[in-house]
Amino acid sequence: MTIERFDAPFALVRYRTGSGVRLGLLSGDRVRPLGRDELGSPTLNDFLAAPDWEHLAALTDDDDEWMPLAEVTLTAPVEPRQVLQTGANYRQHVIELVVAGLTQDGSRTPDQARSFAADIMDERKRSGEPYFFIGLPACVVGEDAALALPGYSKVHDWELELAVVIGREAFRVRREDALDHVAGYTIVNDITTRDLVFRKDMKEIGTDWYRAKNAPGFLPTGPLLVPAPFVDASDVNVRLELNGEVMQDASTSDLLFDIPALISGASQTMPLLPGDLLLTGSPAGNGQHWKRFLQDGDVMTGSIAGLGTQVVRCVAEGAR
Numbered sequence: 001m002t003i004e005r006f007d008a009p010f011a012l013v014r015y016r017t018g019s020g021v022r023l024g025l026l027s028g029d030r031v032r033p034l035g036r037d038e039l040g041s042p043t044l045n046d047f048l049a050a051p052d053w054e055h056l057a058a059l060t061d062d063d064d065e066w067m068p069l070a071e072v073t074l075t076a077p078v079e080p081r082q083v084l085q086t087g088a089n090y091r092q093h094v095i096e097l098v099v100a101g102l103t104q105d106g107s108r109t110p111d112q113a114r115s116f117a118a119d120i121m122d123e124r125k126r127s128g129e130p131y132f133f134i135g136l137p138a139c140v141v142g143e144d145a146a147l148a149l150p151g152y153s154k155v156h157d158w159e160l161e162l163a164v165v166i167g168r169e170a171f172r173v174r175r176e177d178a179l180d181h182v183a184g185y186t187i188v189n190d191i192t193t194r195d196l197v198f199r200k201d202m203k204e205i206g207t208d209w210y211r212a213k214n215a216p217g218f219l220p221t222g223p224l225l226v227p228a229p230f231v232d233a234s235d236v237n238v239r240l241e242l243n244g245e246v247m248q249d250a251s252t253s254d255l256l257f258d259i260p261a262l263i264s265g266a267s268q269t270m271p272l273l274p275g276d277l278l279l280t281g282s283p284a285g286n287g288q289h290w291k292r293f294l295q296d297g298d299v300m301t302g303s304i305a306g307l308g309t310q311v312v313r314c315v316a317e318g319a320r
Helices: 044-049 053-059 091-099 110-127 175-181 209-213 259-267
Strands: 011-017 020-027 030-033 083-087 131-135 147-149 160-166 182-189 237-242 245-251 277-279 299-304 308-316
Touching (some): 160 259, 175 259, 182 308
Parallel strands (some): 147 308
Antiparallel strands (some): 083 131, 237 299, 299 308
């Protein structure tokens, strides 16, 4: 067994055992446990606050305690205390949402809506600020957990995203210093229930991200935490396939606000803590665009160059 689109010397993982979940070191097609002594820190988040990647690299030469990856059940590689999500951060994605009718009143033709959205995105990139909202850490799960589709809606959608894993605490950091606070990167599929995004009972309230994005398991994460030194996150391919058909295929070079801008912006309000997740936004190609939403039996294969591949299996709520 190999993890596609992963070629770094090593990565951190968390895997299931008979007694719970353990931290591990992945190198090639093998995994070894990382206890407190091997890690040099009491917890994963303590390690991420001041990661010693050279120490872990040295452990890859040790022949003891390794297990075949094929015999290991991986789960989410992180334990965030906070999850920050970034909205409307890929130009083409927002244009598609507007044309699909999510943010317009129907008075514009598709071409007019496309032009309207393009103008907004161009001006926003010149003079705007990132748009953040928060997710529940309890929604973070690994690909070992099937995605149960709540029965109260038929329009559950995918949003594959590059996620920043915070290292050293970041509070009101400057853009030029922001990358010093990144420990690594992982994959997150930010599941969204489209018909709950906008309030129907009082449109003046606007969006309802709590109900739309925070059902159990709505943040499939991982399976790898890849150290920042191994990733050029400014230009990596983000691709999602649904039952083998490509739905999203874009580069992070199309982000309106890049990763340093996101970290700096998010840290102005609240400290970002070691191990926290900062999602960077999702590119074009969501179900809203394709008019095709998640169904029982669907399989999503999400991959980001250098970060591996995530497989999420969908089941109807209550199915066994």
